[in-house]
Amino acid sequence: MYLLIVLYKSGNNHREPVVSFRRAFYCPAMTGMTDVVPTGVDGLDEILNGGIVDNATVLVSGNPGTGKSILGMQYLYTGVTEYDEPGIYISFEENADDIRTAAESIGFDRFGELVDEGEIKIYDKRDMLSDGDFTATMDRLLEDFSAEEYDRLVLDSLTMFQLFFDDEREKRTYLLKFSDILKQYGLTSLLINEQGAVFPDTEIGLENFLTDGNIYVIQTPTDSGVNRYVWVAKMRKQDIDTDIFPMEISDGGLIVHDKASGFSMMGGDGGTGASGGPSF
Numbered sequence: 001m002y003l004l005i006v007l008y009k010s011g012n013n014h015r016e017p018v019v020s021f022r023r024a025f026y027c028p029a030m031t032g033m034t035d036v037v038p039t040g041v042d043g044l045d046e047i048l049n050g051g052i053v054d055n056a057t058v059l060v061s062g063n064p065g066t067g068k069s070i071l072g073m074q075y076l077y078t079g080v081t082e083y084d085e086p087g088i089y090i091s092f093e094e095n096a097d098d099i100r101t102a103a104e105s106i107g108f109d110r111f112g113e114l115v116d117e118g119e120i121k122i123y124d125k126r127d128m129l130s131d132g133d134f135t136a137t138m139d140r141l142l143e144d145f146s147a148e149e150y151d152r153l154v155l156d157s158l159t160m161f162q163l164f165f166d167d168e169r170e171k172r173t174y175l176l177k178f179s180d181i182l183k184q185y186g187l188t189s190l191l192i193n194e195q196g197a198v199f200p201d202t203e204i205g206l207e208n209f210l211t212d213g214n215i216y217v218i219q220t221p222t223d224s225g226v227n228r229y230v231w232v233a234k235m236r237k238q239d240i241d242t243d244i245f246p247m248e249i250s251d252g253g254l255i256v257h258d259k260a261s262g263f264s265m266m267g268g269d270g271g272t273g274a275s276g277g278p279s280f
């Protein structure tokens, strides 16, 4: 309840949406296209017709170990290194050192340096949970949003965030307001969602309806490991490809393959070492 009051209060004090320096040169009005924020994941941006719709709030759902956090880190890392767009990483589950180590171990070599330079701001579990005063924490966070210009945000995870709300009605009101505030601050956001059901038994929660986009990262066990996939099920205001595409995690992060690439969704390893797969 207190958090809701803070959010309503802070929502009136918003700054104008930020258009980054690099993207300012790209004028959708002139091209008739929607302004987009590239995720930095090869293949995914093609599926998304260029990237996530600017200012959207997108849910990234998946089972444990499917690559949700890596997607979030890649989104922020390439945001700074390729698009000059600073970002915020909010984690309820890890401390800042672990996040830096995880990012660097997957090949985002300058992640820690960018955190030190303030290009990527981390709020870790100690920042979010330690003093037990969630309202004060949110106040501090919103103050930072006003003082600094950030373009991208990753919340890891929305599942933990929602535990602060007792009932569905409160959760719904809060989610809508929170999403509005992210937009008012000019942020294009990924909200990570820990998915309980194993694909294809996709869980559909309130958060799926209340967000602008839904991206699923999926893994299915094989004899020699897992096959990975990505599915963009929804992106408001954008013409997307809603097929399921094969995906890989390797040094350098996520890569999404074309269905014709030989990385077969229906079985066979396509030279990747993976075999078998779901029958979609």
Ligand SMILES: Nc1ncnc2c1ncn2[C@@H]1O[C@H](COP(=O)(O)OP(=O)(O)OP(=O)(O)O)[C@@H](O)[C@H]1O
Residues within 6 Å of the ligand: 062, 063, 064, 065, 066, 067, 068, 069, 070, 071, 105, 106, 194, 249, 250, 251
């Ligand atoms: N360098 C690498 N090369 C290949 N795969 C890797 C590499 N680093 C991590 N992975 C894979 O990425 C997975 C973890 O991804 P990530 O932490 O993003 O998952 P997650 O969906 O956020 O999981 P959780 O919900 O449990 O936090 C690991 O299980 C591992 O299989």
